[in-house]
Amino acid sequence: YLGSRALIILGSMGTYFYIVYAKQAFQITDAFAATLTIAALVSQTAFTPLLGWLGDRYGYKWLTELSALIGASTLVLVLLAPSAAWFYGVFVLSNAASSGMMVAGMSMTMEFSSPEDLPTFAALANTILAVPILLSPVIGGWLIDGLGYSALFLIALALLILGWSAMHWGVREPRLERQLAEA
Numbered sequence: 750y751l752g753s754r755a756l757i758i759l760g761s762m763g764t765y766f767y768i769v770y771a772k773q774a775f776q777i778t779d780a781f782a783a784t785l786t787i788a789a790l791v792s793q794t795a796f797t798p799l800l801g802w803l804g805d806r807y808g809y810k811w812l813t814e815l816s817a818l819i820g821a822s823t824l825v826l827v828l829l830a831p832s833a834a835w836f837y838g839v840f841v842l843s844n845a846a847s848s849g850m851m852v853a854g855m856s857m858t859m860e861f862s863s864p865e866d867l868p869t870f871a872a873l874a875n876t877i878l879a880v881p882i883l884l885s886p887v888i889g890g891w892l893i894d895g896l897g898y899s900a901l902f903l904i905a906l907a908l909l910i911l912g913w914s915a916m917h918w919g920v921r922e923p924r925l926e927r928q929l930a931e932a
Contacts, residue, residue: 750861751874753915754854755881757817760909761850762885762892763824763902764843767836770898775833785840792844800849801856809857810922816849817913824906828899854878860923 768785771777777785804812823842826835862870892901 756912758881762889763905812853820846
């Protein structure tokens, strides 16, 4: 679980550079960048409760997988964008993915642990995942300096797909595990 989450986090490293890339590739203005920030805020506000409800209904593993796929689609959109206007979609999808990961990450971690072990398990999971969170923008910057934006976005896409694959095929749904144990 933590390995797949780490891959997904590393696969999200492109998000730190979307505005910088849009400024260089499409010469967006500061005012346009501000409207992207508003799109991001509206997206998070709308998607967080919706994705929380979906996670409650279908499971947080499912939500993690969905969020990784939304993040991957964001990178595809960035790579194919012919104009700056496409970045509205990029920011809406990127923040939807981020909202889903935030909701699923907290909730799924709780489902893996017994109530008495929850504080320790949550602290350990968050500490371990802090490493890729801290490293992803640094690695992204190195990739841009050495290989350019397209390489960064392609590598991030590959990491997201690997993270999705590890979650999909390597992690069991904690709710199902609990139901099997109780049966």
